Amino acid sequence: MDLTELRRRLGRPGFPPAAPPEGRGMADSDLLARLEAVRRRGQTAPMRREPALVDRLGGFELAPGVVEVVRRHALALRHGRVPLAWLAEIDGDRGGLLRWRGRLDPERLVFLDTETTGLAGGAGTVAFLIGVARLAAGTLQTRQWLLTAFSGEAALLDRLAVELGRDDVLVSFNGKSFDAPLINTRGRLLGRGEMLRGRAHIDLLHALRRGHARSLPDCRLKTAEGRLLGLDRGHDLPGDQAPAAWRDWLRDGYGARLNEVLAHNRADLLSTAALLAVLAGEGMPGPIFAAPS
Amino acid sequence: MDANLDRDADLFQPPGPPEGEAGASVERLVAALKRRNRDRIVAEWLQPERSARTAAFPAGLDARIVDALGRRGIQRLYSHQAEAAAHALAGRHVVVATPTASGKSLCYHLPVLQGLLADGTRALYLFPTKALAQDQVAELLALNAAANLGVRAMTFDGDTPADARRVVREQGDIVVSNPDMLHQGILPHHPKWARFFESLRYVVIDELHAYRGVFGSHMANVIRRLRRVCRFHGREPVFILSSATIANPGELAERLVGAPVAAVTESGAPQGRRTVLVWNPPLVNADLNLRASARSQTARVARVAVKAGLASIVFANSRLTVEVLAKYLKDVFDRDPRRPPRVAAYRGGYLPGERRDKERKLRAGKIDCVVTTSALELGVDIGALDVAVLNGYPGSIAATWQRLGRAGRRGKPSLGVLVASSELIDQFLARHPEHLFGVSPEHARIDPDQLLILMDHLRCAAFELPFRAGETFGPHGLEPLLGYLVEHGVLHREGEAWHWIADSYPANAVSLRAVADGNFTVIDVTGGGQDILGEVDYSAAPLTLYEGAIYLHQARPWQVERLDWTGRKAFVTRTRADYYTDAIDYTRLKVLDVFGEARGAAAACAHGEVHVVRRVAGYKKIRYYTHENVGYGPVNLPDQEMHTTAVWWTLDKAVLDAAFPSRQAALDGFLGAARALHHVAALLSMSEPRDLGRAVGDGAATWSAVLGGDGRGSLRTLEGASLEPDADARRFRPTLHLYDNYPGGIGLSAPLFAQRDALVGRARDLVEACPCLAGCPACVGPVLAPREGLGAKQAALVVLGLLAGRSSVASGQPGEGGHGPH
Numbered sequence A: 001m002d003l004t005e006l007r008r009r010l011g012r013p014g015f016p017p018a019a020p021p022e023g024r025g026m027a028d029s030d031l032l033a034r035l036e037a038v039r040r041r042g043q044t045a046p047m048r049r050e051p052a053l054v055d056r057l058g059g060f061e062l063a064p065g066v067v068e069v070v071r072r073h074a075l076a077l078r079h080g081r082v083p084l085a086w087l088a089e090i091d092g093d094r095g096g097l098l099r100w101r102g103r104l105d106p107e108r109l110v111f112l113d114t115e116t117t118g119l120a121g122g123a124g125t126v127a128f129l130i131g132v133a134r135l136a137a138g139t140l141q142t143r144q145w146l147l148t149a150f151s152g153e154a155a156l157l158d159r160l161a162v163e164l165g166r167d168d169v170l171v172s173f174n175g176k177s178f179d180a181p182l183i184n185t186r187g188r189l190l191g192r193g194e195m196l197r198g199r200a201h202i203d204l205l206h207a208l209r210r211g212h213a214r215s216l217p218d219c220r221l222k223t224a225e226g227r228l229l230g231l232d233r234g235h236d237l238p239g240d241q242a243p244a245a246w247r248d249w250l251r252d253g254y255g256a257r258l259n260e261v262l263a264h265n266r267a268d269l270l271s272t273a274a275l276l277a278v279l280a281g282e283g284m285p286g287p288i289f290a291a292p293s
Numbered sequence B: 001m002d003a004n005l006d007r008d009a010d011l012f013q014p015p016g017p018p019e020g021e022a023g024a025s026v027e028r029l030v031a032a033l034k035r036r037n038r039d040r041i042v043a044e045w046l047q048p049e050r051s052a053r054t055a056a057f058p059a060g061l062d063a064r065i066v067d068a069l070g071r072r073g074i075q076r077l078y079s080h081q082a083e084a085a086a087h088a089l090a091g092r093h094v095v096v097a098t099p100t101a102s103g104k105s106l107c108y109h110l111p112v113l114q115g116l117l118a119d120g121t122r123a124l125y126l127f128p129t130k131a132l133a134q135d136q137v138a139e140l141l142a143l144n145a146a147a148n149l150g151v152r153a154m155t156f157d158g159d160t161p162a163d164a165r166r167v168v169r170e171q172g173d174i175v176v177s178n179p180d181m182l183h184q185g186i187l188p189h190h191p192k193w194a195r196f197f198e199s200l201r202y203v204v205i206d207e208l209h210a211y212r213g214v215f216g217s218h219m220a221n222v223i224r225r226l227r228r229v230c231r232f233h234g235r236e237p238v239f240i241l242s243s244a245t246i247a248n249p250g251e252l253a254e255r256l257v258g259a260p261v262a263a264v265t266e267s268g269a270p271q272g273r274r275t276v277l278v279w280n281p282p283l284v285n286a287d288l289n290l291r292a293s294a295r296s297q298t299a300r301v302a303r304v305a306v307k308a309g310l311a312s313i314v315f316a317n318s319r320l321t322v323e324v325l326a327k328y329l330k331d332v333f334d335r336d337p338r339r340p341p342r343v344a345a346y347r348g349g350y351l352p353g354e355r356r357d358k359e360r361k362l363r364a365g366k367i368d369c370v371v372t373t374s375a376l377e378l379g380v381d382i383g384a385l386d387v388a389v390l391n392g393y394p395g396s397i398a399a400t401w402q403r404l405g406r407a408g409r410r411g412k413p414s415l416g417v418l419v420a421s422s423e424l425i426d427q428f429l430a431r432h433p434e435h436l437f438g439v440s441p442e443h444a445r446i447d448p449d450q451l452l453i454l455m456d457h458l459r460c461a462a463f464e465l466p467f468r469a470g471e472t473f474g475p476h477g478l479e480p481l482l483g484y485l486v487e488h489g490v491l492h493r494e495g496e497a498w499h500w501i502a503d504s505y506p507a508n509a510v511s512l513r514a515v516a517d518g519n520f521t522v523i524d525v526t527g528g529g530q531d532i533l534g535e536v537d538y539s540a541a542p543l544t545l546y547e548g549a550i551y552l553h554q555a556r557p558w559q560v561e562r563l564d565w566t567g568r569k570a571f572v573t574r575t576r577a578d579y580y581t582d583a584i585d586y587t588r589l590k591v592l593d594v595f596g597e598a599r600g601a602a603a604a605c606a607h608g609e610v611h612v613v614r615r616v617a618g619y620k621k622i623r624y625y626t627h628e629n630v631g632y633g634p635v636n637l638p639d640q641e642m643h644t645t646a647v648w649w650t651l652d653k654a655v656l657d658a659a660f661p662s663r664q665a666a667l668d669g670f671l672g673a674a675r676a677l678h679h680v681a682a683l684l685s686m687s688e689p690r691d692l693g694r695a696v697g698d699g700a701a702t703w704s705a706v707l708g709g710d711g712r713g714s715l716r717t718l719e720g721a722s723l724e725p726d727a728d729a730r731r732f733r734p735t736l737h738l739y740d741n742y743p744g745g746i747g748l749s750a751p752l753f754a755q756r757d758a759l760v761g762r763a764r765d766l767v768e769a770c771p772c773l774a775g776c777p778a779c780v781g782p783v784l785a786p787r788e789g790l791g792a793k794q795a796a797l798v799v800l801g802l803l804a805g806r807s808s809v810a811s812g813q814p815g816e817g818g819h820g821p822h
Ligand SMILES: [Zn+2]
Pocket: B289, B770, B771, B772, B773, B775, B776, B777, B778, B779, B780
């Protein structure tokens, strides 16, 4: 059966009304337009201008299909109203919100955040961007790995494995339920096993619920940023647009919005770090920020 | 041998009448029924007692299993159990098709336990319903407990709590689940199940015969996905299937698994003496071939059986009939509200708690008679009963035996009675009971490559693992299909691989069972409350939940006050109405494309793609017991639409004009012929009548014909207005359509086109041989008020004769567009 026949049989207007959203009932004209676009681009993946993308992102090609972007954030800076320098002063779980026993070595903290093609989970969801942050040489250093092709995923996961030392402690926001299982799933699919299984992991969503479920309208990161960090992300790319930006790149080689995706992911990493500083320090006298007006 | 196991007849065997007593009373009941109803019993069939054929345990069977079996009283196997286990242990896919209660489950427990104890391999058990899965776990646990085998059998279904799921994935030796859960909950998350898949050796599929038609076609694709995922994890599991007796268990199993499957069909289990009677209600009017209603006869047989102290099960083919029959029987046995009820209705649409409660009461022997639909045809454990009464032929011979098999305690006599309805197939079987008792002619058919279904599962499969160039998924070339999905933005091609990139979870958009989604909730608002009374599936809703409909629940009537179509809710109140309601629906059909055409001397037959619109126009109110029509009401519901495939017939215009005295007569003839053809087509294609639809119209959806209450046809326009047949002679080109009653078609119309001569010939024989004068339910349909001139039956014979006229030079032009066969 050729594509024309297939389109004829599947694409009739008003085919079964219970069509799934992927557009079974798409009108013929629409289909033809897409088909034309496919033909223009050629049958296989479109031509990539990878060097240009790498330059634009200010990174380097770690391996074919993966770009690494490194940024250093001086501890003298504030994220919202939280001085990043607080991070270096963390010594333990003062208020008990983290449920962490014993010392916390700031140098061993690895903040983690991913951008994925969807929120549904399962084998078909890909983490196309994995970002980590840690204290290094007197700065908070973010390191992000962006897939520019599926073929780069194995290299990306291997790089992540190298990054994580044996005694490192993962810190995330909702990562126990989402990011870690997803990375484990990707690891399984690429023959690398459950990479994050059994690793020490502090999920700040749980800590936030313990400490602030009653005082906050909800426990979303955005709410915590506003109320606890005094941060307004302003014109940041909304997280739910990140997958579309990546798909645009894959399909059309159009990577203009990938910079914003990386910036969004970095902001999430910094918020995770600042939030840890605040939540770990709760219980000791110090500033709690008022909600921004 | 006594304790050789099957869930139908052992572990939960209720304390029935003492040995001998039930047997004696079954024999007495048979004698009494025969004595008093000689004229109604048109066939009697005796299945003699049969002794067991046994075999030794397979060589090398783990000593712990031998011990467990011994503790359950099993020293040897039935021959079919040994044969099936040998195939599975040798790594060959195998299907076992033996009667109910022949110990089928041991056929798969044995190799599964052997693999587990000897090599630490695991198994997946799939049952078509959740209820069955629960019974299986209970049975496995009993075997397990008998010798402390340490087997961890765990259920994984929609009720498994989130925190228990990880335990099942990682520790379940035997995971018991259902196709829907495999499809939506396991395969899309297979990396989490990696340990399970890496040691998966056996996949057990029970109730194989349930996987036919649309459901089976979906299931075959779920299995393609399962095998693909298993290969990724380095396994090629062995499939062990079990089936009721159908003609082609091996073929069905091979279509489903997609690989050669050995078939074991000779049962070695002993059998009690079974009597089966075919019961034809007495003639009320010989000229009209009108018979007393099957319902009253069914109620009568059941009444006599319950009075004789025999546990009985009554099967009906619709929920409505279940409720009406339950009411008739409750009127007899449950008149005293202070005593616990002896009669229960059980059907789909009750809430799970209500069903579980009834199952418990049945197992405990607290209910003497249960009235049910196919809901109890499959192996839900209700213990064993003595008598099964079938109100009407269930639509397939396999289902008939499945239902009859519900009666029969181990080794004891049982009775089955099939009460023929006035429907065409029932009367055909009453005249030819040899069809029931001979070799099963039924072939369960599936079409795994039905394009819509295939595409649904291709999405799911691509989500589970990227497709690689050269991979296969059924016989179609994959690249155009994957290209189509790339075009739609759900896949991305990179080099030689196709990756899922959409932000969705495709399995959630695919239901294995229903055409359209969304059950309707029935809410009781009597007295201002809001109590959920039950559920009705989407396809049945337009026919049962229109405003004004009487909704029966536990044989008590409610009236539908308001139907919220988009919200999928019906609001009902209690009523004392002495009538029930029956929907009047009609179908319009438009030919979109002709795949092939055959022209004869006077007629043409073609098949192709069509657009079908079904509309419920109104309803009739029918009084209990007397069945008189006491009124009509209008219905205003959205149309049900689909594209599917059909086969259709037309007569040449000159022939048509010459053959009939009036257009009315021609119309009556086409409607009658359509009815006979529909049922013959169902028999020939070995599908159920509901798998096919029929319509008489002009092929361009300008008008369609409906059958009035008087048995005569009339024309409706697109808007439902009535139209005089003679009003527009130019447009009067009746076309008789049989269509595949599933969106996209499930592969029934092409074989029907190929068999068109046999089809028309058999339909003609059937109408000709019917003893009625002018038409009756057993041929062209009831004609209550024959008009002057050519009767409906004679008109149908004229139509069928002309259609049969030496024809058949076929020409196929697939893909040729057009708006009709000419
Ligand atoms: Zn007749």
